[in-house]
Amino acid sequence: MTGGTDRVVMPLESGRRAALIVATGHYADPELQQLRAPVADAEQFAAVLARPDIAAFEVRTVIDAPARVIARELQQFLAGRGRNDLLLVYFSCHGLKDVDGSLYFAGTDTEMDFLASTGVSAAFVNERVDACRSNRIILLLDCCYSGAFTKSATKGDLSVGVQERLQGQGRVVMTASNAMEYAFEGHHLSMEAPAPSLFTGTIVRGLSTGEADRDCDGRVSVDELYDYVYDNVRRETSNQTPGLFASLSGTLYLARRPDGPVDLEPTAPALPPPVVVPYRGTGPRRRQRPWMHWLRRRRRPAIAAACALLLAAVTVTVALVWPPATSSWTRIADMPQPVEAAAVTSYRDRLFVIGGVNPAPGRGPLSTVQVYDPATASWSIGPALPVALNHAAAVTTRDSVYVLGGIAADGSTDTVYRLDSPDGQWQVDQPLPEARGAGAAAFDGERIVFAGGVDRAGLARAEVWALTPDGRWTPAGELEPAREKLTAATDGYGGVWFMGGRDIRGAPGEATYGSVDIVTRTGVQHLGRTLPALSAPGGAQVPGQGMCVVGGQEPDGQFNAGVHCVEGTTEPRPPDLPRPRAGLGVAVLRGEVYAVGGYYAGTNGTALAQVYRPPTG
Structure with missing residues (x-):
């Protein structure tokens, strides 16, 4: 009981929930710019994941470590897992591409001229993920060129991306940017009070406030979180495009809404089903908008129903104002x-x-x-x-x-x-x-x-x-x-x-x-x-x-x-x-x-x- 009202706690899937948070902001190589956001990224994201009323993860953080330590921590984290364990691996650091377009995650000792021997290769991460017994693994990559995370880069193709080689049931990769973009640090950063990056800051806000629970059922799925992140990041800048690449069967829930599900009674009028373009595995899964995704945090049934009625009234207008993608001007x-x-x-x-x-x-x-x-x-x-x-x-x-x-x-x-x-x-x-x-x-x-x-x-x-x-x-x-x-x-x-x-x-x-x-x-x-x-x-x-x-x-x-x-x-x-x-x-x-x-x-x-x-x- 809180404030005289019952709060419904929505159940999450069974199995152990564990997260590995890797953040690197300081680098020995003078060619690598020092980053201020990763420290705040790690602290704030770890805090929200560990909250029992939100995600209830066991969280391990690795801050400003050499590449060899990061690789060992990752291998140890993924080893000995059960099939039903929900595992989350998060990187906030420099993402670097070599001349062949292969992606590397930077540690404190990474050298730009020797990425293959001093960085943590995306190929290594993919190998460890493939070797893990869990069939529920989420990778969140907040780094430049994160859309180039791939199992095997094609030599000379700088646009190689996740979609080309993502394999294995129960794998999700959410990236801060595509294969050709940078990822933004937070606005108004200072060394004394660093702010989280745009990508991570949006994730933290969506989970901690419950805004990412777009169907208001009290739980946040991976798809809902991506919808929320995509919308908010693109609203801030057109130069960063989050991506989602998944091989899942069914819905994977990442967290609970902290204040519980929203009562949507009285029942809103029935709306036509959304038009969904089938995902064919050739690119990132883009936003698919069930009608209740438009419903934000609503605490009163009357407001919720009014929002649903308003959505019904404007659905046709939205379709006319924002037409679908075209193959011509x-x-x-x-x-x-x-x-x-x-x-x-x-x-x-x-x-x-x-x-x-x-x-x-x-x-x-x-x-x-x-x-x-x-x-x-x-x-x-x-x-x-x-x-x-x-x-x-x-x-x-x-x-x-x-x-x-x-x-x-x-x-x-x-x-x-x-x-x-x-x-x-x-x-x-x-x-x-x-x-x-x-x-x-x-x-x-x-x-x-x-x-x-x-x-x-x-x-x-x-x-x-x-x-x-x-x-x-x-x-x-x-x-x-x-x-x-x-x-x-x-x-x-x-x-x-x-x-x-x-x-x-x-x-x-x-x-x-x-x-x-x-x-x-x-x-x-x-x-x-x-x-x-x-x-x-x-x-x-x-x-x-x-x-x-x-x-x-x-x-x-x-x-x-x-x-x-x-x-x-x-x-x-x-x-x-x-x-x-x-x-x-x-x-x-x-x-x-x-x-x-x-x-x-x-x-x-x-x-x-x-x-x-x-x-x-």
Whole structure:
């Protein structure tokens, strides 16, 4: 009895429940960045797993240990188990891939140059799991490239993933990211008070509050937890995609809801069954939404029934607003103002198209901000820029939108504007070190990185600058070669890819480049001409593909319609744009790729807007 009411304690499956928590944040190799989140990850996750009213696991933690100790602890943990034991193995550490694409978990003594002999290989973990007698094993991997956890990597294929070799009944692998992504540490970290990573923090919140119990039956299944984690992580960032790979028969329950099941009486009206795409073992199992997954924590029967009625009323609307994945670009409502060379970014679940070239006679810059809301499938006009600009760069940080540089009526500018809410006003921020137009920028998870563009004399520049959290622009290297009309994309965890562009040196012709430069927090890596030579393409991290350019203009003046990506992948290549064009803006919003505006043969500035919804399973 608590507070005068009975709390129903839902039973969990029989068998021993044991968890091994491995977290490594400190590394001897100077090439490996020190991590602050794993300590908090281990402490908070271990605490919630050990709670008898939630998961009742016997928990063993291994903190900041060498790789050989981690391997021994794992082997010992999995040995001598019974078939009905529920075992959970969790890693929070650096995930590292070698030249063959094989994944390794880092210990304190792991060396980047000798991963095979100093890291804990995913192959070893898989072997130990396969040798274990238990038919209920859950692996939770909170590390970069965790989607590359595999039994046997295919040499040279950097996109190899869990789905290719996961075998054995009773195995579940939940990953913080896919095979090509980084995993995020917590926001506002400090060494004194580290916060858990986005992935682990969401798991802890879902289990400790009961929010992950989406059907409100008092228990949290693996599928429910994944649904909860996927939704919340993707809501925070489009640069991290949790994955679930399972070989199960029936439902596997991980934990109890701490406050017991929610009484859903009176009975909600019957709803049609959900449409479920069968899992064919070729990719991560994506969200499957039973209707009660929409029901959050409800303590009163009347509220629960009202929520069910509301869901019934909006089911058709949701289906119309968020259509399924497509194998082609879908045209959405045209923009109110045709435009080219606008700055485009996603912010607070909306698409922002900022400034650009006015196609009307005179072709001057625009101060107009056009905002697309996918929830209503409509455009509106947002807060206008203080100064009309084209060829600016737009960046979204965790809290704000920044517009950097650009070309005003009198030429390139160093001005930076910041917007702190969709309905707010633009504020002047720390200016660029020098005036730049037609440059590119992205937010690497900690810094805004800007590169390239033209100066006030119209010359292409190579300088790279980073705006640090303390508000200072600092030199971060140089592009090779110098260029303008390039594009940028980020992994959100310290890396920014600058792709394509051109350099006009006053000669009759122009040099167009397919060069790629990767700017990290330790310098610039020049990949050379790894993409088709394109000027004024759009760019983004396309889900399932990596860093890509979209459209652009070729050296001979022809317009390109393709989606060209830096890294290889086993996923089908995204379809070409229906209309080849350059000067377009590209951004990812809720996992969907938007391409807006641009110019093509015979047209200066278009109102065309399209979306590509990558397949999810």
